[in-house]
Amino acid sequence: MKIGFSTLACPEWSWTDIYSMAKDFKFDGIEIRGLGNEIFSVKAQPFTEAQLPNTIDKLKSLGLEIPCLSSGACLKYREKYQEAEDEIKAYAQLASKLGASYIRILADLEPAPGGDVDDEYIVEVLKKLVPIAEEYNVTLLVETNGVYSDTARLAKVLDGVKSRKVAALWDMHHPYRYNNEAPETTVANLGEYIKYIQVKDSIMHADGTVEYRIMGTGDIPVKAMIEALDTINYNGYISLEWVKRWARDLSDAGIVIPQFAEYMAPYKKAHKHSLQTNMRGDGQYPWPKERILNYTxxxxxxxxxxxxxxxxxxxxxxxxxxxxxxxxxxxxxxxxxxxxxxxxxxxxxxxxxxxxxxxxxxxxxxxxxxxxxxxxxxxxxxxxxxxxxxxxxxxxxxxxxxxxxxxxxxxxxxxxxxxxxxxxxxxxxxxxxxxxxxxxxxxxxxxxxxxxxxxxxxxxxxxxxxxxxxxxxxxxxxxxxxxxxxxxxxxxxxxxxxxxxxxx
Known part of the structure; x- marks a missing residue:
């Protein structure tokens, strides 16, 4: 299990502050959802053509990666499809240069189920996006948002697309909170479609309003969710998603992000051997040479x-x-x-x-x-x-x-x-x-x-x-x-x- 956090949590931080925090608190990666005032990450200063090589070198030197670029593209609006496609393609181009595996996309915009979404149309447009994903070797992840917090419904959509380049981003919060899904049900529904995970904590008040909480102080059953993931041997990312407005008394990312790292520490998998650099210095391999391996x-x-x-x-x-x-x-x-x-x-x-x-x-x-x-x-x-x-x-x-x-x-x-x-x-x-x-x-x-x-x-x-x-x-x-x-x-x-x- 790897841990990361979304840059959505720290819009006022510099890029240096962000990667320093990730390194200091032993995060594995950083999910990019805008930087500073630039929500369209492709235009953010560290990812411009001039600065990108330096960004890649810095991340490599710190042992950090960017596993996922979270776009704001939403596919439910037919009249905005071309705009969404253009955004996704721009992110795919950046992901290819960064070595990022995933691009988050939305098929429904609201967290909770609300307006109607045409599943057949979503399947159709996802199929249209597959060539972009294949060209840039990235996987498009449909988030469990809105009507797709019903993960059985999302699974049917993904089955309809029939492409290994389209999968699911499990926002742990939404199916449990808004669709009353048990963790075991979500994992059974989506199975290997789950490629990346976002998490946040909350409680539900009697009047139906949701109050977001710092990790571990709400009632989202994160432990049960991770146990459910163990049944499919999930070893990817769990990334903290946090927005300042969610808890004004705890708005500082400098509190929320380190606390998440501490909360997740028991779930992180530690490898006995870190990556080994080859003699030429241009590649890596997982195990020391001439070492007997006790692995299946x-x-x-x-x-x-x-x-x-x-x-x-x-x-x-x-x-x-x-x-x-x-x-x-x-x-x-x-x-x-x-x-x-x-x-x-x-x-x-x-x-x-x-x-x-x-x-x-x-x-x-x-x-x-x-x-x-x-x-x-x-x-x-x-x-x-x-x-x-x-x-x-x-x-x-x-x-x-x-x-x-x-x-x-x-x-x-x-x-x-x-x-x-x-x-x-x-x-x-x-x-x-x-x-x-x-x-x-x-x-x-x-x-x-x-x-x-x-x-x-x-x-x-x-x-x-x-x-x-x-x-x-x-x-x-x-x-x-x-x-x-x-x-x-x-x-x-x-x-x-x-x-x-x-x-x-």
Missing amino acids: FPDILDRICEQFPNQYAFRYTELDYTRTYPEFRDDVDNFARSLLAMGVKKGDHVAIWATNVPQWYITFWATTKIGAVLVTMNTEYRIHEAEYLLRQSDTMTLVMIDGIKNINYVDIIKELCPELENCEPGKLESARLPYLKNVITVDSENKGCFTWEQAMELSKNVPYSEVERVRKTIDIHDVANMQYTSGTTGFPKGVMLTHYNVVN
Whole structure:
């Protein structure tokens, strides 16, 4: 968990005062919502073309980042759409230069539900904004504001957009205060859509008015909210949002911001090893070299996502697969949910029969997330070799491409399992391969098999919290991968490799 604060809290402070406060009180980052009298941050002095390099260097030297730029763009007003788009594009350009991951946008302006908002129109305009987000490698975050403090409604909108570049900003206050949502409900509704969090505290008076309070002195159940986030392994930002007018007797940001840092200290995750700088001084890595790591594969991926959220994991242009590390993890998590939906349990064996395609990596990392074992199959296998491996390894689920060169994997699996012709996907009862239940074909649609897309759709049947529940039972010495020897002196033998083996 990382902590930050919005510059909305300190409009009278200089930029030097702001980053000094963040450094002194061990904040991880600063959310930018205007500076001084300039609410449009793009025009603020530290972010002008002349000063931007100095700003970036200063933040880097202090170990601070700008994770989110909060725009004032609101999408509900049709007549102001072009104005909103122009603002969002300007913020996206700045975010790209700063290395900021997120841009906050509003789909409804008021904190509490009020006037009507056309969900279909919001979906339409968000889709129009996706190319901007993709061009500048940022994610647009729709805040849980107004009618979208009903997070089930917001989730439907995000489902309609179908883009990894549009997600949710959970303002912890609004769904609880204005929609009576329990923290568990919000997290269940939004799940992995939650990429960034804002927080503030308050009480509700008998007359229905809200009185904002310094953190921990109101009745917003922050502890329960963080516990709910633990079920989805959220390790992003919680950022304080504060406005002077909310509490005139405590208007000074010099009181409110340090108090928030102290309040959140028990929830911050401290890493044993800080980032290491390479010998050239032009890059960083998370762990000292020649150091044994007691981490599982999911632990490794989480750390990389946390430290390098904007770095690409894949730019696979031939297959139209470009992902940052967090976006790749989202794919991994979704396929992990799909495997659980198919009945794959911890310790079960999942075989991958494919060349260098994205689904290979997604399958590998998804199995490690739920404690299953990836069985790697030689791409040159013929029918007798494939049959031996699948039977000897007790493979339950097979993910495969159509084939390579003159080897047709689909024909091979149909010959091994003629029962596929008359069975539903996921219900294979094979005489020759009795353990095999699920076959997933990446390239084509075949009887008795899930396509990759159909398999991914199954993820909707399993909450992400179930993935995390299983993940917490994984030990570094659990088997993660089974690799078969070449078999030059007999039948191939399965070598069992643990998380500890392969990570190190």
